[in-house]
Amino acid sequence: MTTFQAALTKVQGITFVVVTVRDSLLDSRSEAEDMIMAMSARFDCPAVLLGAQRHKLLGRRDLVQFLSRIELTRLPWKQWSIAA
Secondary structure, eight states, rough: EEEEEEEEEEETEEEEEEEEEEEEHHOHHHHHHHHHHHHHHHTSSEEEEEEETTTEEOHHHHHHHHHHSGGGGGSEEEEEOOOO
């Protein structure tokens, strides 16, 4: 079983998920895009990736811009599990 931290969030009528990933995943554009698609399908909403150490954001531009202006600790973080 794989566990990860994610924040399922709804702001101004838009539901999206922010998923914490290892920083090296964000260095590979194809891996990152695959993860965004997988998490979007898993949560049935747009996904944004957040690097665990460097806190780089990757995803839909409007969501990344919104997230870059707020304190990320305010998001409703939760540990999620999925079967491997």
